[in-house]
Amino acid sequence: MVLEDKLFTVKYTPDTVSHLKPDNEVCKTCEKKICTIICPAKVYEWDDANQKLIVNFENCLECGACRIACTKKCLQWQYPKGTKGVTFKLG
Amino acid sequence: MPQTNKTDVIVVGAGPAGISCAITIARAGKKVVLIERGAFAGSKNVFGGAVYTQPVKEIFPDFEKSAPLERRNVEHKFAILGEKDSTVVSYRNKSEVCGSYTVIRAKFDRWMADEAKKAGVYLVEKTVVLELLQDKGKVIGVKTELEDYYADIVVLADGVNSLLAKQIGLREDILPKDVALSVKEVIKLDKEKINDRFNISDDEGCIYEIFGGPMLGMLGLGFIYTNQNSVTIGLGITLSELTERGLRPYDVLEQLKQHPAIAPLIKDGELLEYSAHLIPEGGYKKIPKLYADGVMVAGDAAMLVNNLHWEGTNLAMISGKLAGETALDALINNDFSAKFLQKYEEKLNNSFVMKDLKTYKDLMDIAHQKSDAFLDYYLKTINAFFKMFTSVDSIPKREKYYHFIKTFFKERKFLNILNDFWYGIKLLWSIFKWY
Numbered sequence: 001m002v003l004e005d006k007l008f009t010v011k012y013t014p015d016t017v018s019h020l021k022p023d024n025e026v027c028k029t030c031e032k033k034i035c036t037i038i039c040p041a042k043v044y045e046w047d048d049a050n051q052k053l054i055v056n057f058e059n060c061l062e063c064g065a066c067r068i069a070c071t072k073k074c075l076q077w078q079y080p081k082g083t084k085g086v087t088f089k090l091g
Numbered sequence: 092m093p094q095t096n097k098t099d100v101i102v103v104g105a106g107p108a109g110i111s112c113a114i115t116i117a118r119a120g121k122k123v124v125l126i127e128r129g130a131f132a133g134s135k136n137v138f139g140g141a142v143y144t145q146p147v148k149e150i151f152p153d154f155e156k157s158a159p160l161e162r163r164n165v166e167h168k169f170a171i172l173g174e175k176d177s178t179v180v181s182y183r184n185k186s187e188v189c190g191s192y193t194v195i196r197a198k199f200d201r202w203m204a205d206e207a208k209k210a211g212v213y214l215v216e217k218t219v220v221l222e223l224l225q226d227k228g229k230v231i232g233v234k235t236e237l238e239d240y241y242a243d244i245v246v247l248a249d250g251v252n253s254l255l256a257k258q259i260g261l262r263e264d265i266l267p268k269d270v271a272l273s274v275k276e277v278i279k280l281d282k283e284k285i286n287d288r289f290n291i292s293d294d295e296g297c298i299y300e301i302f303g304g305p306m307l308g309m310l311g312l313g314f315i316y317t318n319q320n321s322v323t324i325g326l327g328i329t330l331s332e333l334t335e336r337g338l339r340p341y342d343v344l345e346q347l348k349q350h351p352a353i354a355p356l357i358k359d360g361e362l363l364e365y366s367a368h369l370i371p372e373g374g375y376k377k378i379p380k381l382y383a384d385g386v387m388v389a390g391d392a393a394m395l396v397n398n399l400h401w402e403g404t405n406l407a408m409i410s411g412k413l414a415g416e417t418a419l420d421a422l423i424n425n426d427f428s429a430k431f432l433q434k435y436e437e438k439l440n441n442s443f444v445m446k447d448l449k450t451y452k453d454l455m456d457i458a459h460q461k462s463d464a465f466l467d468y469y470l471k472t473i474n475a476f477f478k479m480f481t482s483v484d485s486i487p488k489r490e491k492y493y494h495f496i497k498t499f500f501k502e503r504k505f506l507n508i509l510n511d512f513w514y515g516i517k518l519l520w521s522i523f524k525w526y
Contacts, residue, residue, distance in 0.1 A: 003341050006341065006362065006365035007365065009362050009363060009364045009365050010365060010366070032334075034334050034337075037333075038333045038338075040339075040340045062135060063368050063369050064251065064252040064369050065270075065367075067252070068264070068267055068270055068330060068369075069330055078254075079128055082128050082216075082218045083130070087129065087134045088133070088134055088135065088137060088196070088197050088364065088366055090196065090198075090277045090321075090363060090366075091136050091137045091138070091195070091200075091364075091366060
């Protein structure tokens with residue numbers, strides 16, 4: 001089963017602004033871009049043409065792995081607002 | 092301190108630790124506000140699947156009568172997976188006294204929160220605590236998105252990421268080697284299929300602890316829990332293993348689901364929910380400072396997880412209860428200083444919580460150093476032994492034994508094997524030596 005189908009089972013109430021704010025200038029210098037690999041919801045994607053880290057924050061499962069794994073420590077990580085983000089029906 | 096929006100105790104986070112803390116305070120007649128960022132208690136929470144009867148009873152003595160429980164676990168299976176083969180050790184006990192129940196986390200936490208409300212806890216949901224309010228170094232309340240709340244004591248039960256404990260310097264940032272990333276799926280299956288595949292009856296449950304397979308050589312473990320009409324399957328792998336190997340956690344889970352020993356158990360199931368969560372696994376050496384002026388830390392926020400025994404919820408609940416008792420003591424004495432709240436740490440030290448974490452204080456260091464041995468080579472050796480022992484192919488047994496022993500010493504250097512043995516002794520010594 002592909003990740004997109006898995007994420008389809010998760011209930012989200014997305015905000016209009018991202019609660020995840022990487023410093024793109026620092027991301028440009030990051031070789032590993034580990035966030036694009038370890039995130040369990042594939043929130044981060046590197047757009048090579050535009051040299052930009054795309055943040056699909058709507059899919060965030062709020063685990064915090066990216067914050068800890070970020071080698072450049074350039075990710076401003078917050079919880080979404082109280083009414084927003086993921087709601088686990090089962091957990 | 093302002094008198095508006097002032098209460099006796101504020102607890103941040105309505106998980107097992109926060110709820111246990113808040114209800115302990117409310118039952119003694121003190122005012123307590125429990126703040127939860129999710130839509131309801133449990134809505135941001137994820138765990139493997141079982142709660143242990145005895146510790147839950149310490150907070151909710153009659154929970155078996157009214158809590159939403161799935162199945163009473165009667166069997167524990169330890170599955171050692173090779174690349175294709177497997178060896179399973181199983182312990183089954185159908186005694187009257189049930190040691191643990193599987194629960195659906197979102198339902199169970201909500202039930203606990205409802206019990207807390209009945210006891211007088213004021214539950215505020217859908218509210219994020221942005222930061223702790225301090226006055227001359229002492230914590231005096233919390234700043235939320237809407238308003239500020241004040242209290243004599245704030246208890247941080249805000250989970251593994253605990254940004255609040257970090258804000259006031261109680262802990263450093265977590266390192267990738269001190270946390271496991273867990274992904275799991277709840278898969279819908281007919282009750283009859285679950286009963287047949289796990290050899291259990293209607294209200295009985297079976298737990299799988301899974302070693303190896305796609306996690307061979309990695310600090311990672313898999314699990315399966317049976318619910319009424321669904322099966323939970325997941326795994327947790329140390330974050331540093333994933334980053335070093337460049338692995339996507341859901342890919343590893345897919346491989347586990349396709350392993351020949353696992354696939355038939357979940358065949359034709361329908362995915363109900365995918366989830367992910369971090370598990371604090373730093374152990375005793377990474378426990379943050381547990382108290383300061385006007386504040387205490389409990390549960391995952393305090394790294395209180397015993398990963399070898401799959402315990403976390405129980406440590407959370409008991410630490411929450413002990414923080415609650417300490418808060419009550421502080422309110423009676425009108426002393427909220429760090430010096431007084433040190434009693435919380437003393438209580439934890441005298442309980443199984445800290446004793447167990449201390450017992451395994453060297454476990455993770457050794458596991459990190461020796462994962463290629465104990466989580467790869469020896470797991471494979473177990474399966475290789477049974478392959479040799481069960482095969483019937485007209486080769487004399489003695490030749491097979493010699494070949495097995497020869498291979499064992501050929502594929503891992505003798506010095507390494509001696510070193511592994513030495514680490515094994517070191518680990519046992521660290522566990523059994525008297526403090």
